[in-house]
Amino acid sequence: MQDDAAQNQTLLGADELVLNMGPQHPSTHGVLRVKLKLDGERVRGTECVIGYLHRGVEKIAENRSYQQFAPYVDRMDYVAAVSNGLGYCEAVEKLLNVEAPPRAKVIRTIMTELQRIASHLVWLGTHALDIGALTPLFYCLREREEILKIFEKYCGARLTTHAFRIGGLQYEAYDSFEKDVERFCKDFERRIQEYVDLLTGNSIWIGRTRNVGVLSAEDCIALGASGPVLRASGVKWDLRKAQPYAAYDQYNFQIPVGTNGDTYDRYMVRMEEMRQSRLICLQAIENIPAGPILGKVGKVLKPPAGEIYHSIEAPKGILGYYIVSDGTTQPYRVRIRPPSFINLQALDKMARGHLVADVVAIIGTLDIVLGEVDR
Amino acid sequence: MNPTLHAVLVFLETWWVELVSGVVIVAVVPLVAGYIVLVERKLMADMQARLGPMRVGPHGLLQPIADAVKLLIKEDIIPDNADKMVFWMAPVVSMTAALTSMGAIAFGPAFQVARDINVGLLFVIGVSSLGIFGIVLGGWASNSHYSIMGALRSTAQLVSYETAAGLALISGLLLAGTLKIRAIVDAQQHFGVWFVFLAPVAFFIYVVASIAETNRAPFDLPEAESELVAGYMTEYSGFRWALYFLGEYANMIVVGAVATTLFLGGWLRPFPNVRWMNWLDALPALFTAAVGAYCVYRAGKQPVRVQTWFMWGVALACFVVALILAVPLLVAPLKFLVPGLHGAFWFLLKISAYIYLFMWLRFTLPRYRFDQLMHLGWYILIPLAIVNVLAVGVAMILEMEYGWNRWLAMLLTTVITLATALFLLRLNDKRAAAASSAAPPPEEPSTEDSYAG
Numbered sequence: 001m002q003d004d005a006a007q008n009q010t011l012l013g014a015d016e017l018v019l020n021m022g023p024q025h026p027s028t029h030g031v032l033r034v035k036l037k038l039d040g041e042r043v044r045g046t047e048c049v050i051g052y053l054h055r056g057v058e059k060i061a062e063n064r065s066y067q068q069f070a071p072y073v074d075r076m077d078y079v080a081a082v083s084n085g086l087g088y089c090e091a092v093e094k095l096l097n098v099e100a101p102p103r104a105k106v107i108r109t110i111m112t113e114l115q116r117i118a119s120h121l122v123w124l125g126t127h128a129l130d131i132g133a134l135t136p137l138f139y140c141l142r143e144r145e146e147i148l149k150i151f152e153k154y155c156g157a158r159l160t161t162h163a164f165r166i167g168g169l170q171y172e173a174y175d176s177f178e179k180d181v182e183r184f185c186k187d188f189e190r191r192i193q194e195y196v197d198l199l200t201g202n203s204i205w206i207g208r209t210r211n212v213g214v215l216s217a218e219d220c221i222a223l224g225a226s227g228p229v230l231r232a233s234g235v236k237w238d239l240r241k242a243q244p245y246a247a248y249d250q251y252n253f254q255i256p257v258g259t260n261g262d263t264y265d266r267y268m269v270r271m272e273e274m275r276q277s278r279l280i281c282l283q284a285i286e287n288i289p290a291g292p293i294l295g296k297v298g299k300v301l302k303p304p305a306g307e308i309y310h311s312i313e314a315p316k317g318i319l320g321y322y323i324v325s326d327g328t329t330q331p332y333r334v335r336i337r338p339p340s341f342i343n344l345q346a347l348d349k350m351a352r353g354h355l356v357a358d359v360v361a362i363i364g365t366l367d368i369v370l371g372e373v374d375r
Numbered sequence: 376m377n378p379t380l381h382a383v384l385v386f387l388e389t390w391w392v393e394l395v396s397g398v399v400i401v402a403v404v405p406l407v408a409g410y411i412v413l414v415e416r417k418l419m420a421d422m423q424a425r426l427g428p429m430r431v432g433p434h435g436l437l438q439p440i441a442d443a444v445k446l447l448i449k450e451d452i453i454p455d456n457a458d459k460m461v462f463w464m465a466p467v468v469s470m471t472a473a474l475t476s477m478g479a480i481a482f483g484p485a486f487q488v489a490r491d492i493n494v495g496l497l498f499v500i501g502v503s504s505l506g507i508f509g510i511v512l513g514g515w516a517s518n519s520h521y522s523i524m525g526a527l528r529s530t531a532q533l534v535s536y537e538t539a540a541g542l543a544l545i546s547g548l549l550l551a552g553t554l555k556i557r558a559i560v561d562a563q564q565h566f567g568v569w570f571v572f573l574a575p576v577a578f579f580i581y582v583v584a585s586i587a588e589t590n591r592a593p594f595d596l597p598e599a600e601s602e603l604v605a606g607y608m609t610e611y612s613g614f615r616w617a618l619y620f621l622g623e624y625a626n627m628i629v630v631g632a633v634a635t636t637l638f639l640g641g642w643l644r645p646f647p648n649v650r651w652m653n654w655l656d657a658l659p660a661l662f663t664a665a666v667g668a669y670c671v672y673r674a675g676k677q678p679v680r681v682q683t684w685f686m687w688g689v690a691l692a693c694f695v696v697a698l699i700l701a702v703p704l705l706v707a708p709l710k711f712l713v714p715g716l717h718g719a720f721w722f723l724l725k726i727s728a729y730i731y732l733f734m735w736l737r738f739t740l741p742r743y744r745f746d747q748l749m750h751l752g753w754y755i756l757i758p759l760a761i762v763n764v765l766a767v768g769v770a771m772i773l774e775m776e777y778g779w780n781r782w783l784a785m786l787l788t789t790v791i792t793l794a795t796a797l798f799l800l801r802l803n804d805k806r807a808a809a810a811s812s813a814a815p816p817p818e819e820p821s822t823e824d825s826y827a828g
Contacts, residue, residue: 019520
């Protein structure tokens with residue numbers, strides 16, 4: 001017993017406390033379970049237990065036709081369903097060797113950027129709530145509601161939209177689509193200032209986020225982290241610029257990067273990304289090309305045998321689809337690279353040595369969605 | 376006469392005021408606390424661009440009663456491994472402490488709750504801090520990790536902030552020169568100024584420390600919802616949980632009453648001794664009448680007839696109160712009622728403002744982390760409070776022995792304490808900067824599985 005205590009080297013030679021956080025916990029963002037090894041309140045180690053939301057999405061894909069599988073990807077990252085759909089549709093298009101018409105591409109870009117704002121708004125609200133600020137959540141959901149209304153008007157669904165089709169779009173943009181997007185973007189500039197007023201300069205907020213969960217650029221790359229987590233550590237890597245897809249090569253926007261790679265930097269990066277997404281939307285509605293919205297794809301999709309990997313910059317990071325086709329109507333294998341799952345690996349690295357309260361902040365700053373982690 | 380009956384009668388004769396007060400406290404405070412919760416939810420909803428409770432009664436006005444009924448009929452769960460006796464006792468301790476401490480509070484010159492004892496303020500503070508035992512015992516008895524961590528946090532927090540609050544109160548007590556509740560207010564009338572203007576730093580420290588003492592955001596670490604689920608209350612359900620909850624809100628009333636008594640002039644109106652400000656006496660009646668008029672104005676706009684009636688009812692109640700407040704001013708033989716009635720009005724108004732401040736901060740600010748809380752308490756608030764006590768003492772000597780102008784002396788102390796505060800903050804920043812640059816978070820090899828096996 002005494003040997004154990006000496007080995008553990010905890011204060012007063014006491015045993016370590018194992019605290020089981022989740023899967024039912026207010027701030028593990030779903031059904032994440034984290035076993036915390038604690039010395040008092042200090043975290044000595046973490047272990048994530050995942051799989052509570054596993055639905056076998058990749059296996060389901062093998063028994064569905066290409067079109068039938070499209071709605072399933074909406075259920076992975078359910079706060080950014082449009083982005084998931086874009087990644088999947090583009091991957092299959094690449095496999096089929098067809099291209100969506102320019103009009104479809106621009107509308108896809110607008111929808112995806114709106115979705116990015118919506119996803120970041122959910123992140124901001126819940127992250128602030130985790131750190132104890134009650135009010136930003138409701139402001140964020142208020143703005144997100146406007147985006148969801150646009151989605152609803154466009155395709156009838158708010159959350160799991162299934163907005164795009166392989167080869168383009170099924171629905172034409174509704175009459176006041178541009179006007180709605182423009183109104184949202186105009187309002188949003190003022191609204192984002194409200195979050196800045198509540199949080200950015202708040203000394204408690206800064207105290208809770210500065211130097212918490214620091215990830216260096218090397219660590220990020222070694223762990224495979226992507227998205228805002230990677231960019232906050234100072235790596236300027238955004239697939240929208242690096243490997244442009246959809247219509248991103250037509251628009252001007254900046255890639256915000258951080259310097260310290262702490263929670264505050266990730267907050268600043270995501271805030272700036274929302275502003276940039278807003279600018280992209282404003283540029284895109286200026287000039288939506290006329291023309292067809294669906295490319296030349298048949299009713300039955302039979303891609304040639306082969307394999308393809310396509311990745312996009314989803315709100316949470318790089319979302320990749322690896323599809324193997326054996327020439328039939330159903331994929332032979334679909335493998336998805338979910339950004340949340342890979343970013344979640346960084347939790348242990350980030351949380352060690354911090355306090356229990358910081359673990360909650362770190363889970364929030366990673367912006368994970370368990371539907372995507374478990375698939 | 377039967378000696379037992381005689382003893383009972385003697386007891387009743389001497390203690391009937393206290394008995395009645397006790398019954399009144401136990402009967403009224405939970406209801407008031409319930410409605411404070413409703414007000415808080417409504418205010419929070421207003422600040423968060425939503426409506427809040429709307430279903431039970433007009434504008435959710437019966438929500439507290441529905442909540443109480445729900446909590447009473449809820450299944451009472453005691454965890455298997457809990458220490459049942461302590462688990463049962465803990466919320467009662469919390470609640471009892473909060474309610475008992477109300478006994479010495481006076482809500483106006485005519486509304487002393489139980490008795491104006493000579494150690495009044497000390498009694499209130501001492502007894503209300505006993506509530507911490509309920510939290511610690513409850514957290515320990517639950518036999519749950521979240522509960523024990525909440526209890527530990529709560530203990531450390533209360534020990535730290537009770538010290539700062541006590542020192543801040545001493546600054547005020549130096550000015551008053553007494554612990555008697557009524558005498559403290561009389562002293563402020565005699566000075567002709569609320570003590571908050573003479574010792575603003577002490578008041579500020581007391582505000583911060585009292586938020587921490589009542590476990591309210593941004594210092595709500597013991598029950599930090601997003602970290603510890605519900606802290607020490609995690610395993611509690613039903614009415615035991617409600618007792619903790621009521622204890623917390625009763626405590627808010629207590630600290631509000633203490634702050635009002637000592638710093639905000641108790642039941643005195645603003646400028647109590649200035650004759651040409653006497654028109655302020657009309658304010659309570661006008662204020663309640665205005666609220667009533669607004670209710671009448673809104674009554675026509677209610678969507679449902681029940682709500683219209685209800686608004687009329689509220690308006691009527693407001694007008695009655697306004698009349699009660701106005702009549703003693705106008706009718707000469709009833710003039711003796713003015714201090715009592717108006718005193719109660721001002722006192723309740725000040726407590727409400729104090730509690731409103733608590734709520735406002737809760738909706739606005741993120742939560743401190745535990746180490747930051749301790750730093751704020753021990754490195755800033757307590758040293759500042761000590762300096763403030765000394766400075767106020769020096770100022771009083773300057774005034775009494777050397778005949779300085781009181782305002783000049785107090786201004787001097789405030790400047791000195793503010794300078795100290797700046798110095799402490801600077802020091803704290805430097806230390807924080809040094810700590811963050813010198814010691815990055817301890818690195819451990821993270822390759823091995825921390826739970827192998």
